[in-house]
Amino acid sequence: TENADNPDGNIYTLLELPKYIGTGNYHNYGIAITGPADPDKETRPVRIDTNLNYEWPQISGTKDAPEPMPLILTITVSGLTPGTTYNLYKYCDENDVPVRNFNADAKAKNNPPWQVIKNPPGSTWGTSHPIQSNEKFFLRCVPA
Numbered sequence: 001t002e003n004a005d006n007p008d009g010n011i012y013t014l015l016e017l018p019k020y021i022g023t024g025n026y027h028n029y030g031i032a033i034t035g036p037a038d039p040d041k042e043t044r045p046v047r048i049d050t051n052l053n054y055e056w057p058q059i060s061g062t063k064d065a066p067e068p069m070p071l072i073l074t075i076t077v078s079g080l081t082p083g084t085t086y087n088l089y090k091y092c093d094e095n096d097v098p099v100r101n102f103n104a105d106a107k108a109k110n111n112p113p114w115q116v117i118k119n120p121p122g123s124t125w126g127t128s129h130p131i132q133s134n135e136k137f138f139l140r141c142v143p144a
Contacts, residue, residue: 036097036099036140037097037099038099038100039099039100040100040101042100042102042142042143043102043140043141043142044077044078044079044080044086044141044142045077045078045079045141046075046076046077046088046139046140046141047075047076047077047078048073048074048075048137048139049073049074049076050071050072050073050074051071051072051074052069052071052133055069055133056069065134068132068133068134068135069132069133070130070131070132070133071130071131071132071133072128072129072130073128073129073130073131073137074126074128075126075127075128075129075139076124076125076126077117077124077125077126077141078123078124079123080117080120080122080123080124080125081123082119082120082121082122082123083119084119084120084143084144085116085117085118085119085143085144086116086117086120086125086141086142086143086144087102087103087106087113087115087116087117087141087142087143087144088113088114088115088116088117088139088140088141089102089106089111089113089114089139089140089141089142090114090137090138090139091136091138091139091140092135092136092137092138093136093138094136094138096138097138097140098140102140102142103142103144113144114139115127116144117141
């Protein structure tokens with residue numbers, strides 16, 4: 001669509017690839033998430049995977065979202081230094097996620113770490129967490 005390259009546009013998927021009549025050309029659309037805003041390079045990479053990659057029923061011809069469904073998130077933090085303690089902060093609204101001074105911001109807002117990763121034995125740490133598909137879930141991991 002004409003808004004596929006709009007950085008302020010909504011994220012969406014298409015049910016089927018559109019075919020432009022008469023050309024035989026198929027056009028795919030995508031979005032790239034290049035990482036969190038972190039000008040001071042404090043955060044460690046956090047990857048969140050879900051056990052499902054769909055909602056049912058699919059949205060087709062309506063703007064009504066399907067009923068929420070349970071998901072299991074697999075959370076993996078990488079780039080950790082063994083013997084260092086990290087704070088993993090959870091945010092439920094994108095407007096609440098700071099871009100720097102994560103520990104100080106959390107203390108000022110009385111937002112304790114969602115998880116404390118104490119002395120990881122290796123460079124990665126992981127856990128799983130259940131949520132509903134209509135919930136927002138943002139994580140930032142920084143040295144304690």
